[in-house]
Amino acid sequence: MLRHTLIFLEYELRNSLRNPAWALFGILQPLTYLLLFAPLVANTTAGGGMADTLLAFTPGIMVMIALFGSLLVGFTMIAEMRDGYLERLAVSPARRPAIVLGRTLRDVLVLVVQALLVAAMAVVLGMRPSLPGLAVMLLLMAATGLLASGLSYGMALALRDEASMSAITQFFALPLILLTGIMLPISLAPDWMRAVATVNPLYHSVEAGRALFAGDFGAPAIPVAFAFTLILGLLTLAWSVSSIRKTAF
Amino acid sequence: MIIEAHGLRKTFTARRGGEPIEAVKGVDLRVAAGQIFAVLGPNGAGKTTTIRMLATLVPPTEGVAKVAGHDVARDPARVRENIGYVGQGGGVDENAPARAGLVLAARLGGMSRRHARIRAEELIAAFDLADFADRPVRTLSGGQKRRVALAVGLVNRPPLFFLDEPTTGLDPQNRAHLWDEVRSLRARGTTILLTTHYLEEADALCDRLVIIDHGRVVAEGSPAELKKEVAGDVVTLRLAGAAEPARALLSGLPYVREVRTEGETLRAYLGGERDLPHLLRALEAGGLAIDAISLDRATLDDVFLRHTGRSLRDAG
Ligand SMILES: Nc1ncnc2c1ncn2[C@@H]1O[C@H](COP(=O)(O)OP(=O)(O)OP(=O)(O)O)[C@@H](O)[C@H]1O
Ligand SMILES: [Mg+2]
Numbered sequence: 001m002l003r004h005t006l007i008f009l010e011y012e013l014r015n016s017l018r019n020p021a022w023a024l025f026g027i028l029q030p031l032t033y034l035l036l037f038a039p040l041v042a043n044t045t046a047g048g049g050m051a052d053t054l055l056a057f058t059p060g061i062m063v064m065i066a067l068f069g070s071l072l073v074g075f076t077m078i079a080e081m082r083d084g085y086l087e088r089l090a091v092s093p094a095r096r097p098a099i100v101l102g103r104t105l106r107d108v109l110v111l112v113v114q115a116l117l118v119a120a121m122a123v124v125l126g127m128r129p130s131l132p133g134l135a136v137m138l139l140l141m142a143a144t145g146l147l148a149s150g151l152s153y154g155m156a157l158a159l160r161d162e163a164s165m166s167a168i169t170q171f172f173a174l175p176l177i178l179l180t181g182i183m184l185p186i187s188l189a190p191d192w193m194r195a196v197a198t199v200n201p202l203y204h205s206v207e208a209g210r211a212l213f214a215g216d217f218g219a220p221a222i223p224v225a226f227a228f229t230l231i232l233g234l235l236t237l238a239w240s241v242s243s244i245r246k247t248a249f
Numbered sequence: 250m251i252i253e254a255h256g257l258r259k260t261f262t263a264r265r266g267g268e269p270i271e272a273v274k275g276v277d278l279r280v281a282a283g284q285i286f287a288v289l290g291p292n293g294a295g296k297t298t299t300i301r302m303l304a305t306l307v308p309p310t311e312g313v314a315k316v317a318g319h320d321v322a323r324d325p326a327r328v329r330e331n332i333g334y335v336g337q338g339g340g341v342d343e344n345a346p347a348r349a350g351l352v353l354a355a356r357l358g359g360m361s362r363r364h365a366r367i368r369a370e371e372l373i374a375a376f377d378l379a380d381f382a383d384r385p386v387r388t389l390s391g392g393q394k395r396r397v398a399l400a401v402g403l404v405n406r407p408p409l410f411f412l413d414e415p416t417t418g419l420d421p422q423n424r425a426h427l428w429d430e431v432r433s434l435r436a437r438g439t440t441i442l443l444t445t446h447y448l449e450e451a452d453a454l455c456d457r458l459v460i461i462d463h464g465r466v467v468a469e470g471s472p473a474e475l476k477k478e479v480a481g482d483v484v485t486l487r488l489a490g491a492a493e494p495a496r497a498l499l500s501g502l503p504y505v506r507e508v509r510t511e512g513e514t515l516r517a518y519l520g521g522e523r524d525l526p527h528l529l530r531a532l533e534a535g536g537l538a539i540d541a542i543s544l545d546r547a548t549l550d551d552v553f554l555r556h557t558g559r560s561l562r563d564a565g
Contacts, residue, residue: 004357014349015344015349018385019344080342083339083340083341083343084338084339085341085343088336088402091305091329091334092333092354092357092358093405094357248304248305248325249305249306
């Protein structure tokens with residue numbers, strides 16, 4: 001199983017390197033946000049300079065790449081299902097969990113690299129994060145990637161068609177983003193909205209990221225975010241693995 | 250017997266109401282190891298569904314099947330260890346080049362990196378893929394894709410292969426290549442179950458076949474046996490006058506097994522060609538003038554016609 005997972009990981013990484021276009025597009029949007037929003041936010045928040053704004057804003061951008069990138073990986077899988085590719089793999093000597101695990105690992109690696117690129121960009125713009133904080137944040141991004149691609153593959157295998165998949169992801173994307181407090185601080189929200197935000201794992205990831213970048217390792221948001229994303233990530237991974245097992249009986 | 254299936258049935262139930270579709274309505278199959286076994290039938294006959302049940306891709310609604318000694322429903326994982334499967338739709342990663350897909354399949358089959366590369370080269374040579382082995386599969390032509398799919402399917406060497414319409418979309422030269430490949434698999438002791446709707450292919454390639462129509466097996470045997478059952482030879486006639494009097498006359502002859510009218514032409518099934526002179530004399534005695542005549546060996550189409558009342562050439 002481990003061997004097959006690594007074989008798939010290598011194969012998928014090579015695939016990604018062969019057409020890096022989609023990975024670039026996935027990161028273009030967050031980078032644009034970083035360039036457009038950060039100066040805006042910097043001007044509206046009193047007292048904070050660009051560096052402080054970036055410190056608060058960059059973790060949100062990282063979480064956004066997970067949403068706009070990793071959450072969409074399932075679309076490729078739907079195409080693979082239609083081409084009969086998954087079906088052939090399912091009756092080949094391939095261990096079926098490895099089919100999903102290899103892809104998920106690839107997605108996690110891609111997400112971490114993208115997050116690093118975003119961080120580099122922010123540093124160029126003037127952000128000075130705590131380096132150990134940044135390292136831990138990358139770990140948290142890995143867990144978030146697990147959650148997002150597990151969810152995406154699970155949905156792809158359950159829905160099996162692009163139209164319903166895109167309807168559902170579109171439906172959830174905006175509320176999820178708003179409820180992280182990336183665009184607008186959640187402290188401006190009414191009580192009920194803040195209550196809802198606390199069950200949004202992405203909200204905790206963003207909060208944890210802010211604390212980490214600021215070097216505040218004692219913040220309770222950090223363990224909460226790790227626990228939340230890891231547990232949900234493992235659950236969605238288990239879901240997608242059990243779904244791929246059903247490709248053949 | 251490497252495949253033993255009894256009373257296989259598959260009924261697809263539509264999601265929202267709708268009539269359930271009985272794709273396979275009770276198929277029995279016995280395939281001996283080391284054979285090339287063909288499943289012949291028109292579109293929608295249930296060939297793919299039958300293969301998919303045997304390859305553990307869809308569970309049978311009813312019936313039992315043992316493949317390579319393991320029960321398909323109870324022990325699908327064991328079955329999968331013993332089979333190779335190339336589906337009708339191809340089933341290769343469209344975004345990767347053929348070479349990567351071949352290496353992947355070989356690595357998953359347990360080969361080392363080095364062996365996998367060697368095996369990939371062998372198949373690239375065998376299926377003549379060198380010109381396009383490094384382009385993404387999505388940029389290939391239909392027949393090229395088909396060859397890639399077959400090559401990927403044959404990377405590993407399980408004792409049993411399922412090939413669903415392996416030659417559809419191949420040009421005559423590549424079809425001949427594939428036939429050679431299938432025969433050399435048999436020479437190594439591999440069993441091949443393939444589906445086709447080409448009569449010539451089933452005739453030339455397989456040791457035994459079943460003909461299925463509307464989800465049922467209508468005939469089974471070796472091509473020679475099946476054809477002999479219908480007739481030794483077939484006389485095709487076109488007459489100067491109306492066909493009906495000739496049909497009546499021929500049907501009455503003791504050595505004519507069966508007569509069929511197809512528009513203006515008549516097909517008379519004889520025990521053998523030695524009956525031809527008698528037939529000609531009988532026609533002459535009946536005062537019937539012949540416009541055109543030909544004598545042919547019976548084909549699998551005649552077998553199909555006999556068992557279903559339709560010609561596969563029309564049905565296909
Ligand atoms: N998943 C499915 N759901 C509903 N009906 C199906 C499904 N798969 C096949 N069928 C129906 O079952 C019947 C048999 O289909 P099958 O694919 O087995 O035919 P086939 O003999 O392989 O035909 P072809 O020569 O066209 O490949 C057809 O009427 C088809 O429409
Ligand atoms: Mg078919």
